[in-house]
Amino acid sequence: MIKFAIKSLRARWLPVLLVLISLTASMVLLLSVDRIQTATKNGFNQSINGVDLLVGPRSGDIELLLYTVFHIGQPTNNITLQTIDDLAARPDIDWVVPIALGDSHKGYRVIATTPDYFEKIRYAVDQPVRFQTGQAFSELNHVVVGHQVAKELGYQVGSQLYVTHGSGRQLSRQHDDYAFSVSGVLEPTGTPIDKAVFVSLQGYELIHLGWQSGRQLFGLDQVDVSKIPLDKLKPDTVTAAFVGLKSKVSLFRVSRSLSQYSAEAISAVIPSLALSELWSIVGMVDKVFKLLSWIVIGIATVGMVTMTLSTLDARNREMAILRACGASPLFVSGLVLTESLLVGLSAILLAVGLVFMVTFAAQDLLLAELGIIAEVSWLSSQEMITLLTILSVGLVSSLLPAVMVYKRSLSSSLLK
Amino acid sequence: MILNFDQVTHHYPGDEAPIELPSFALSSGDRVLVMGPSGSGKSTLLNLVTGAQPLQSGSIELLDYHYATLSARQLDRLRADHIGIIFQSLNLVPYLNGFDNALLGLQFSKRRSARSPSQTQEVLQISHGLGLSEALLNKPANQLSVGQQQRIAVIRALLGRPELIVADEPTSALDERSTNQFMTELMESFDPSEQAVLMVSHNPLLIPYFDRVLELPG
Ligand SMILES: Nc1ncnc2c1ncn2[C@@H]1O[C@H](COP(=O)(O)OP(=O)(O)OP(=O)(O)O)[C@@H](O)[C@H]1O
Ligand SMILES: [Mg+2]
Numbered sequence: 353m354i355k356f357a358i359k360s361l362r363a364r365w366l367p368v369l370l371v372l373i374s375l376t377a378s379m380v381l382l383l384s385v386d387r388i389q390t391a392t393k394n395g396f397n398q399s400i401n402g403v404d405l406l407v408g409p410r411s412g413d414i415e416l417l418l419y420t421v422f423h424i425g426q427p428t429n430n431i432t433l434q435t436i437d438d439l440a441a442r443p444d445i446d447w448v449v450p451i452a453l454g455d456s457h458k459g460y461r462v463i464a465t466t467p468d469y470f471e472k473i474r475y476a477v478d479q480p481v482r483f484q485t486g487q488a489f490s491e492l493n494h495v496v497v498g499h500q501v502a503k504e505l506g507y508q509v510g511s512q513l514y515v516t517h518g519s520g521r522q523l524s525r526q527h528d529d530y531a532f533s534v535s536g537v538l539e540p541t542g543t544p545i546d547k548a549v550f551v552s553l554q555g556y557e558l559i560h561l562g563w564q565s566g567r568q569l570f571g572l573d574q575v576d577v578s579k580i581p582l583d584k585l586k587p588d589t590v591t592a593a594f595v596g597l598k599s600k601v602s603l604f605r606v607s608r609s610l611s612q613y614s615a616e617a618i619s620a621v622i623p624s625l626a627l628s629e630l631w632s633i634v635g636m637v638d639k640v641f642k643l644l645s646w647i648v649i650g651i652a653t654v655g656m657v658t659m660t661l662s663t664l665d666a667r668n669r670e671m672a673i674l675r676a677c678g679a680s681p682l683f684v685s686g687l688v689l690t691e692s693l694l695v696g697l698s699a700i701l702l703a704v705g706l707v708f709m710v711t712f713a714a715q716d717l718l719l720a721e722l723g724i725i726a727e728v729s730w731l732s733s734q735e736m737i738t739l740l741t742i743l744s745v746g747l748v749s750s751l752l753p754a755v756m757v758y759k760r761s762l763s764s765s766l767l768k
Numbered sequence: 769m770i771l772n773f774d775q776v777t778h779h780y781p782g783d784e785a786p787i788e789l790p791s792f793a794l795s796s797g798d799r800v801l802v803m804g805p806s807g808s809g810k811s812t813l814l815n816l817v818t819g820a821q822p823l824q825s826g827s828i829e830l831l832d833y834h835y836a837t838l839s840a841r842q843l844d845r846l847r848a849d850h851i852g853i854i855f856q857s858l859n860l861v862p863y864l865n866g867f868d869n870a871l872l873g874l875q876f877s878k879r880r881s882a883r884s885p886s887q888t889q890e891v892l893q894i895s896h897g898l899g900l901s902e903a904l905l906n907k908p909a910n911q912l913s914v915g916q917q918q919r920i921a922v923i924r925a926l927l928g929r930p931e932l933i934v935a936d937e938p939t940s941a942l943d944e945r946s947t948n949q950f951m952t953e954l955m956e957s958f959d960p961s962e963q964a965v966l967m968v969s970h971n972p973l974l975i976p977y978f979d980r981v982l983e984l985p986g
Contacts, residue, residue, distance in 0.1 A: 359863045364863075678877055680841060766818055768856070
């Protein structure tokens with residue numbers, strides 16, 4: 353039967369080829385959307401690691417996650433340094449890394465923090481943030497830049513840069529009275545860290561010395577910076593803090609007790625929970641894409657069935673000959689079904705092969721350009737299920753012409 | 769005895785009256801030509817004999833099989849094992865070559881393929897008798913002339929020596945010379961010791977090739 357089917361398909365190679373192409377293309381689309389979705393989701397979930405709690409002024413979980421991890425948006429309130437010190441003093445808390453947001457540099461967010469940031473914050477699965485060149489800041493005027501910032505703006509260790517007050521979108525003033533010098537460039541991480549500029553909390557405080565409620569009262573060029581005692585350069589407030597616990601077991605207890613902290617209204621958020629909450633919103637877009645590619649597969653399947661149906665009349669004769677030689681109606685309808693299955697299976701194999709080749713080829717490119725590690729993974733069980741679903745959709749829709757052939761060959765007379 | 773066709777009538781749904789068909793019997797070596805005006809029921813008779821139309825009344829017996837007692841599937845198998853069919857035209861599956869088309873005769877019957885152990889040899893032997901070269905057998909079906917196609921249909925019908933050869937107007941697409949040639953070759957190729965031929969035709973030229981003529985009333 354398979355031999356028959358192959359010969360019959362080969363005799364109609366052009367329409368068969370076109371149907372094969374449209375089926376393959378639609379499956380490649382679905383598989384790619386699937387893979388991109390998985391990759392974004394992984395990348396998304398791997399944006400932060402090694403942090404047990406995000407602490408910030410009382411706000412929504414997602415909001416806190418957005419500005420601490422993704423550097424998107426800005427809280428309306430701050431938390432005091434006193435709160436940070438209180439946190440650090442708790443016996444169940446291992447470390448606290450405060451951050452202060454607000455400034456930017458040529459569109460990239462400036463994050464003021466402590467050198468601990470580069471020690472404690474991880475991404476992906478326990479990947480530390482490494483320096484490609486240079487090191488963390490040790491002087492007031494030191495700045496560390498993320499991989500993409502360095503790449504786009506051509507910075508290397510020793511480059512000079514100015515920080516802009518505010519997000520840089522509206523009319524904002526440059527802190528052009530104080531130049532920073534790049535002390536280190538980070539390795540690519542595939543996370544928002546790549547697009548960030550890091551300064552020390554003291555440096556951040558320094559450039560804001562002459563400022564009050566968004567207006568500059570005096571410039572740093574009017575004072576002798578070296579005369580300012582370092583321990584006086586401590587901001588009163590910070591935006592948020594990353595917190596590591598001594599024991600993960602106490603996670604929920606600590607998070608609850610921090611939310612009841614009395615001196616100030618603060619929130620403590622578990623990053624992984626907030627991430628999955630955020631993904632349930634962001635992931636909608638991918639769901640829509642997936643739905644669309646299923647529709648495309650549906651259209652391609654209809655195309656295949658249409659081709660099969662349109663050839664049936666022309667094949668009446670062939671069916672009669674086979675019947676005359678003793679073939680059962682089951683055989684002739686099975687022949688039609690086998691042909692559809694062969695086309696469907698070849699399309700699946702082609703699509704899988706293509707997706708592998710593309711992932712393989714794009715691997716180096718993604719790593720070099722975006723710092724994303726796209727693994728050439730074997731078909732996931734999820735993808736297997738997808739392909740099986742497609743195959744059964746194809747099988748069920750091929751049953752229509754097969755049943756038609758069956759009925760017709762039952763009732764048709766052989767001789768006229 | 770090969771075939772016994774007794775008091776069969778056939779009523780197509782929608783028709784006023786049933787078609788009444790004559791009774792007849794075929795033994796080995798018999799060559800019977802069925803003639804009659806168009807619409808008299810010649811093809812209906814052949815469809816009943818081959819089991820393609822279900823038997824409504826009367827009795828048909830092929831070898832020891834009573835059609836009334838057989839299922840559609842059993843009739844398919846009976847046809848595969850014991851009947852070789854030659855159509856009027858368009859006898860070949862277009863995507864198979866001449867050789868594969870000829871072998872279709874054995875494809876669906878264990879009995880016939882068992883009776884034809886050296887298939888290639890047999891195809892070549894019959895095709896030689898029919899004046900077909902080996903090169904022609906390797907051509908795709910749609911590149912063969914009508915006469916060549918009909919000859920391949922004959923090979924297919926004869927392979928594995930089925931007891932009954934059935935043909936519906938096999939020469940209607942051939943000219944007079946080819947018709948005579950075709951009939952001579954066909955009658956020389958079949959084995960009178962165990963086979964019988966039942967053919968339908970309008971053409972009086974064919975009458976000399978047969979022992980009996982069965983005339984259907986109009
Ligand atoms: N499948 C069918 N369904 C309904 N009626 C049919 C069918 N086949 C044949 N008939 C009718 O049965 C009658 C006999 O038809 P049949 O085909 O047996 O004639 P025939 O003798 O072979 O004619 P011709 O020489 O033109 O081939 C005709 O009136 C025809 O209309
Ligand atoms: Mg007829």
